[in-house]
Amino acid sequence: MTEPQLTESNEGLDPARWLEKYGDYLYRYALTRLNRAQAAEDLVQETFLAAFQARSRFAQASSERTWLVGILKHKIVDHLRKSQRELPWSGIGATDNLLDELFDARGHWKKSVRPAPSPGAAFERQEFWDTMASCLGQLPEHLAQAFVLREMDEQDTPEICKVLDVTPTNLWVMLHRARLRLWKCLEIHWFGVERTRT
């Protein structure tokens, strides 16, 4: 999608138009990363306010959406960093029940869950993205945060460790657990369904 080129002056950056044009996108962006509607709404509001205050510094060279997303990104990271301190955190746990579901005592894939060949062309299907959203929403919160920062936002692992206040070893375990869960969820709700269809 191409953004219309901006020709208006800074006074033309109209908050009501912003909200109309970018509100839903920013909300989805925040909701994906926080999985909490209230927090996502609050951060969208803070983003628009911060953007309004800083509107004279908006470089016309970048698109408005990119600029707004940049502000929101910082707010999300701040929010995550603070929430790690506020929320009681039970740690990641030494064992993961999912591993016993997937692997037998010798560490081999169980027959019922073996990875199947992945069909291509999923990305062109809207249903795929809906399934992906639902699988992300089912992840335990701290695993989802780790996965989103790493795989969607492409942050370096030392940076994520700081935000989530975990050691590198813990983060690697969390990311592995998140990926296993997402893979299994897609296996059941997407790949599995697709195979029976074809």
Place this chain on the structure above:
Amino acid sequence: MSLFSCKDTSRLLSEALDHDVPAVRRWAARIHLLFCTPCARFRRHLQFLREAARGFDNAASPDSARLSGEARARILQALKQEGQAE
């Protein structure tokens, strides 16, 4: 060098996406992958997940989540107040 199980190999494949894993472990997994189709498939699934994650923001359906009318009104109100305060 001990032989890697599927459990070890899947963990290493995941970790390799996040940091440099020691060569000994990398080689153990490589040997395992030569003989294990499910693990080779799992590796492709991990890559698939990564691509799906990176494409997610722009592909997610606009209908999957929208600001509620209340939130919209609240934000607009806050922006108006901000504008008047200046």
